[in-house]
Amino acid sequence: MCGIVGYIGRQPAAPILVEGLNRLEYRGYDSAGLSVLGPSGATTLRRVGRVRDLEAALPRRLAGTVGIGHTRWATHGPATEANAHPHRSEDDRVAVVHNGIIDNAAALRAGLEAEGVTFSSDTDTEVVAHLVRRSDAATLDERVLDAVDRLVGTYALAVVDQADPDRIVVARNGSPLIIGVGDKEMFVASDVAALVRHTSSVIHLDDGELASVTARGYRTFTRDAADTGRTPTTIDVEAQDVELGAHASFMAKEIAEQPETVARMLGGRLDTRFGTARLDGLNITPRELRAFTRVKILGCGSAFYVGELGALMIEELARIPAHAEAASEFRYRNPIIEPDTLYIAVSQSGETADTAFAVREIQRKGGRVIGLVNVVGSTIARECDGGIYLHAGPEVSVASTKALTHMGVGFALLALLLGRVRDLSVADGQRIIAGLQRLPDDIAAVLAGEDRIAEVARGLATAQSLFFIGRVRGFPVAREGAQKLKEISYRHAEAYQTSELKHGPLALIEESLPTVAVIPQDELTERNVAAAEQIRARGGRVVAVTHPGVELDGVADHRIDVPHNEPELDPILLMIPMQLLALHAAMTRGLDIDRPRNLAKSVTVE
Numbered sequence: 195m196c197g198i199v200g201y202i203g204r205q206p207a208a209p210i211l212v213e214g215l216n217r218l219e220y221r222g223y224d225s226a227g228l229s230v231l232g233p234s235g236a237t238t239l240r241r242v243g244r245v246r247d248l249e250a251a252l253p254r255r256l257a258g259t260v261g262i263g264h265t266r267w268a269t270h271g272p273a274t275e276a277n278a279h280p281h282r283s284e285d286d287r288v289a290v291v292h293n294g295i296i297d298n299a300a301a302l303r304a305g306l307e308a309e310g311v312t313f314s315s316d317t318d319t320e321v322v323a324h325l326v327r328r329s330d331a332a333t334l335d336e337r338v339l340d341a342v343d344r345l346v347g348t349y350a351l352a353v354v355d356q357a358d359p360d361r362i363v364v365a366r367n368g369s370p371l372i373i374g375v376g377d378k379e380m381f382v383a384s385d386v387a388a389l390v391r392h393t394s395s396v397i398h399l400d401d402g403e404l405a406s407v408t409a410r411g412y413r414t415f416t417r418d419a420a421d422t423g424r425t426p427t428t429i430d431v432e433a434q435d436v437e438l439g440a441h442a443s444f445m446a447k448e449i450a451e452q453p454e455t456v457a458r459m460l461g462g463r464l465d466t467r468f469g470t471a472r473l474d475g476l477n478i479t480p481r482e483l484r485a486f487t488r489v490k491i492l493g494c495g496s497a498f499y500v501g502e503l504g505a506l507m508i509e510e511l512a513r514i515p516a517h518a519e520a521a522s523e524f525r526y527r528n529p530i531i532e533p534d535t536l537y538i539a540v541s542q543s544g545e546t547a548d549t550a551f552a553v554r555e556i557q558r559k560g561g562r563v564i565g566l567v568n569v570v571g572s573t574i575a576r577e578c579d580g581g582i583y584l585h586a587g588p589e590v591s592v593a594s595t596k597a598l599t600h601m602g603v604g605f606a607l608l609a610l611l612l613g614r615v616r617d618l619s620v621a622d623g624q625r626i627i628a629g630l631q632r633l634p635d636d637i638a639a640v641l642a643g644e645d646r647i648a649e650v651a652r653g654l655a656t657a658q659s660l661f662f663i664g665r666v667r668g669f670p671v672a673r674e675g676a677q678k679l680k681e682i683s684y685r686h687a688e689a690y691q692t693s694e695l696k697h698g699p700l701a702l703i704e705e706s707l708p709t710v711a712v713i714p715q716d717e718l719t720e721r722n723v724a725a726a727e728q729i730r731a732r733g734g735r736v737v738a739v740t741h742p743g744v745e746l747d748g749v750a751d752h753r754i755d756v757p758h759n760e761p762e763l764d765p766i767l768l769m770i771p772m773q774l775l776a777l778h779a780a781m782t783r784g785l786d787i788d789r790p791r792n793l794a795k796s797v798t799v800e
């Protein structure tokens with residue numbers, strides 16, 4: 195979704211803003227713009243399309259060491275130059291960039307128009323520029339405070355004013371905003387990716403917080419103008435983490451990184467002697483953990499599907515009833531919150547609006563919620579009562595891959611801990627730990643077969659529609675496989691429980707509709723093979739994602755073998771070929787792998 199970047203210091207601002215905007219491209223956007231305050235006033239430039247179009251339009255030497263930039267994802271009004279940010283006051287004095295949605299923009303606009311203000315865009319954001327300009331407060335800090343006092347909705351705002359040219363004032367409510375602290379220079383961003391090349395010292399603003407940023411420092415304060423005295427923390431993200439290197443796409447890079455990142459995630463978290471997991475960040479005592487009688491997992495999209503896998507792991511290892519639900523639905527149905535239920539919010543970005551809302555709803559009703567989150571310091575990570583960081587490193591591609599694998603590993607660790615405070619034996623705990631320790635090598639073994647999987651994907655890429663089937667542990671794998679293919683190769687794919695095929699969808703089977711069947715070596719192998727046989731008998735093509743040694747009796751046109759780990763952990767590995775199938779199908783179709791149409795990396799609007 196939209197991205198914000200800001201710079202104030204000694205260097206020319208424009209190249210730094212453009213570089214920051216380039217790094218925010220992955221979030222999805224349709225237009226971009228920037229304003230730079232220079233010796234002869236402000237220069238604002240906006241373009242529909244890519245950041246490189248904006249860069250190409252910039253004057254060769256744009257003087258000015260203060261500026262703000264933005265990538266826009268259209269919400270109010272179409273993707274046009276007039277609707278791109280920054281938005282300005284009528285006299286160009288004030289410029290504003292904004293992420294989020296101002297709910298009362300229509301009423302504010304009507305009021306401003308009645309006072310004679312002429313609007314030049316359809317956006318909700320433009321009201322902010324006019325409100326700041328029309329405030330008669332003495333300082334820019336106060337003028338922005340006056341403006342945000344009148345706003346209802348979500349926002350991350352960055353404001354510059356030619357009347358106070360050595361300052362950027364920012365405000366946050368419901369949309370992430372970060373200040374980066376440099377040496378006599380400061381940065382503002384909606385995402386660490388935009389400032390990681392310049393500094394690792396950051397402040398994550400809280401909702402309701404503002405900051406007045408100059409080249410030499412910053413002041414953070416509340417909407418009542420009370421100082422909050424925030425100090426920076428150090429983030430552990432390197433510039434190369436958000437660079438492509440030798441890879442053709444970020445998705446390819448992120449898939450390839452998994453053996454290494456999973457090994458890193460497990461470091462220090464396995465207690466081999468007692469066969470359990472060390473998860474200090476949960477902030478829950480073993481006695482409290484034992485007292486939970488139910489687990490409820492909430493996430494969106496792929497995070498929800500891995501949540502379904504997590505629920506199965508928890509039921510299998512800890513024997514606690516566990517269930518996953520789409521956070522986007524949960525929030526709208528007045529959910530019953532139970533004191534003895536452990537709620538878990540799962541999110542790569544930690545900024546998904548629906549999941550964040552679910553967390554607040556649980557807390558409002560007195561529930562206890564922990565987070566499985568990748569982005570350190572993100573909204574969900576900070577608002578949860580404790581949690582497990584996924585430590586997958588930055589994930590740039592819109593299609594999530596390594597973060598989902600890490601979610602699977604995070605759930606395995608949690609299930610192990612929950613099991614070990616209950617009835618899971620030390621020996622079984624040690625069996626799971628041994629399986630977790632083998633995971634990095636097992637993932638590497640799947641990746642070693644990429645060429646063969648690519649060949650299968652090329653065959654699937656021409657199909658208009660596909661089935662992905664699996665049962666019990668294999669079903670979330672099938673759901674995620676279908677999701678990944680839809681997302682980046684724009685082919686229709688439907689996930690079904692293998693057991694449900696015969697209750698209807700079997701009627702659709704024909705040669706042109708291939709099926710990807712998850713057939714692990716487990717207690718259900720024979721039934722899964724029999725279902726694949728039914729597909730074949732009706733002329734359907736079958737690609738089996740399976741384990742070595744599974745006898746497919748000729749029911750599959752292709753087989754993709756994945757190393758057999760422990761049954762509870764196998765689904766984590768079975769998801770890896772799904773990533774590669776989607777990647778190579780999309781590559782075959784010549785599509786933009788990292789920026790699929792209509793999608794954004796973190797869905798921060800409702």
Ligand code: AGP
Pocket residue numbers: 494495496497540541542543544545546549592593594595681794795796797
């Ligand atoms: C994954 O490939 C998708 N882009 C999407 O379903 C994603 O998992 C979902 O939007 C949730 O995102 P989050 O993990 O950042 O909360």
